[in-house]
Amino acid sequence: MGSTEEKQPAGKGRPTSRDVARLAGVSHTAVSFVFNGRAEGNLSPATQERIRQAAAQLGYRPDPVARGLRRRRTAVIGLVTDEIASSPFAGRLLRGAMETAWDSEHLVLTVDSGGDPAKEDAAVAELLDRRVDGIIYAAFSLRRVRVPEGLHRTHSVLANCVPEDDSLPAVIPAERAGGRTAARLLLEQGHRRIAHVGGLDDIASVERLRGFRDALRAEGITVPKEWVVRTGGEISGGHEGALRLFDGVPADRRPTGVFCYNDRVAAGVLHAATRLGLAVPEDLSVVGYDDQEHMAAHLSPPLTTVALPHRAMGEAATRLLLDAIDTGKTPPATVRRLACPVISRASVGPAPIR
Secondary structure, X not given: OOHHHHHOOOOOOOOOXXXXXXXXXXXXXXXXXHHOOOOOOOOOHHHHHHHHHXXXXXXXXXXXXXXXXXXXXXXXXXXXXXXXXXOOOHHXXXXXXHHHHHHOOOEEEEEEOXXXXXHHHHHHHHHHHOOOOEEEEXXXXXXXXXXXXXXXXXXXXXXXXXXXXXXXXXXXXXXXXXXXXXXXXXXXXXXXXXXXXXXXXXXXXXXXXXXXXXXXXXXXXXXXXXXXXXXEOOHHHHHHHHHHHHOOOOHHHOOOEEEEOOHHHHHHHHHHHHHHXXXXXXXXXXXXXXXXXXXXXXXXXXXXXXXXXXHHHHHHHHHHHHHHHHHOXXXXXOEEEEOOOEEOOOOOOOOOOO
């Protein structure tokens, strides 16, 4: 009599493991074995299946908080960043982190500090109070960062930045190699007169330019000083730099290829080329950097560029953190550099014959 009520009493909220045990006709310990991964060798396959069927019938799911307390884990990792809300690349890094965490049955709790150090410290403190299993700190642009207070009290990994005190592991783009890649895209098309436009006072700018020079030097090419035009990182800087290089300069004395600091600069170069009557890529080839979403593929012509591996950084940083959580061992404070892939479109062609 009233067997259904006994298995799941009327008005009861979330079903418990004891409800599953009653419905399956097994002990509470047997249910715990199944949902804590300890059933093999302790329970027959038939018993395990009966427990899972009972759980499905009741809509039972293990309580992640209780399970986390038993394992001294919460299955949640924190992600603190300086400007993720305003970054055009934030979605890629977040997707990489969240999907990798999800595959390992973890959730990601994200906090945007807006670049305020006090807010970063408070965010880390709040995440520690919530007993997250570890924290990723990600930066909008590649740079050396002050490590937020409290980050050393748990497993922590940096993404797209390196710590000022070299105390934590970091995952960053291989910017110098990316600069070499960009230059080779032009060299392989026969360009020998190649300029560089744009750039900021940051690690990425310095490394990309070094890589650019590396590739040209390997071909015995010296870049004239006036062909390295440092005009910032915006569209206006690209436009200004292109006018300096091309406006009023005879065809046989100007570059046939331009490597731009980023895609916004490249957009400015393309705009200036149109204004000056230069066809791209027939008269001038242009390479960008970043593969900025909603921009690079929609320029005229669509921009060949070197992509920043934001999604891969999110994935790699999360894997590194999860490995540390699983093993209980702090990873060495090394810097891992990820390759920046080429995205070929239509802005690069053979060097014009002059």
